[in-house]
Amino acid sequence: MSRPVLSSIHVHPLKAVRGHAPRAAVVEPWGLAGDRRWVLVDTAGKIVTQRPHPRLALAAAELVPGGGVRLSAPGMEPLAVEVPEPVATTTVDVWGDKVEAVLAAPDAHAWWSRYLDADVRQLHMDDPATRRPVDPAYARPGETVSFADGYPLLLTTQSSLDALNSLIAQGDHADEGPLPMDRFRPSVVISGTAPWAEDDWSRIAIGDVTFRVAKKSGRCVVTTTDQANAQRGKEPLRTLARHRRFGDQLCFGTNLVPESTGQVQLGDPFTVLA
Numbered sequence: 001m002s003r004p005v006l007s008s009i010h011v012h013p014l015k016a017v018r019g020h021a022p023r024a025a026v027v028e029p030w031g032l033a034g035d036r037r038w039v040l041v042d043t044a045g046k047i048v049t050q051r052p053h054p055r056l057a058l059a060a061a062e063l064v065p066g067g068g069v070r071l072s073a074p075g076m077e078p079l080a081v082e083v084p085e086p087v088a089t090t091t092v093d094v095w096g097d098k099v100e101a102v103l104a105a106p107d108a109h110a111w112w113s114r115y116l117d118a119d120v121r122q123l124h125m126d127d128p129a130t131r132r133p134v135d136p137a138y139a140r141p142g143e144t145v146s147f148a149d150g151y152p153l154l155l156t157t158q159s160s161l162d163a164l165n166s167l168i169a170q171g172d173h174a175d176e177g178p179l180p181m182d183r184f185r186p187s188v189v190i191s192g193t194a195p196w197a198e199d200d201w202s203r204i205a206i207g208d209v210t211f212r213v214a215k216k217s218g219r220c221v222v223t224t225t226d227q228a229n230a231q232r233g234k235e236p237l238r239t240l241a242r243h244r245r246f247g248d249q250l251c252f253g254t255n256l257v258p259e260s261t262g263q264v265q266l267g268d269p270f271t272v273l274a
Helices: 054-058 106-116 158-169 237-243
Strands: 005-009 024-028 038-041 060-063 069-072 079-081 090-094 097-103 121-124 153-157 188-191 203-206 209-218 249-258 262-265 270-272
Touching: 005 262, 038 090, 054 106, 069 106, 079 106, 090 121, 106 121, 153 158, 153 209, 158 188, 158 237, 158 249, 209 262, 237 249
Parallel strands: 153 188
Antiparallel strands: 005 188, 024 262, 038 121, 060 069, 069 079, 090 097, 097 121, 153 249, 203 209, 203 270, 209 249
């Protein structure tokens, strides 16, 4: 087996929409620089995701200098959204976490509301160092996270995806496979490890940056959404339910909390520290 390396990086500036895959990224205490600093909310202040709105898979948010984003989606004119001045905050409900964030300009709200045919607003996390702590059951004091589902980074491995696709090919919905990695919306992807080896890691390093492994990643219906056409199927949840059930969660990938900061880039060596 070849030496494990970092094979892809994925930054999603706005939660739930398409991101980009840079060759390098800066690791900050709360995640990759620019990752999930923006979010959409409904009229009740709850985050808007692909769960009820699979068409978000077809929209994209490109990070631009200064932290703003350039929005694009089928049938919509592109829109540049600048980072708002943090003059006041609005409460966002992120899976029960109450998080303060700053409203974007009104034209961003109108853009998303037209695209989704729903009353939606876009917000920015102005201070990720203080706004949202990591789940205390898996965190150390002072650790924070952006608008990611719960942890600063999500790591997946190519070998585990290959193993999962092999299982899907043997199941009742083989025609849905093989699935691409974008179904799982990872931060970093590692190649060259054994399938499911990540189950046993507790500390790892990518290049010179070290991470603590917090917990396995429980997966939801978003993984059944084809990110190319927004259509839903049964996989991978059907196969994960048979082969990757841990308690009440169906797991693929593992959540990371940075122990140090720095830059990671494609080809960086991957090391299991514990």
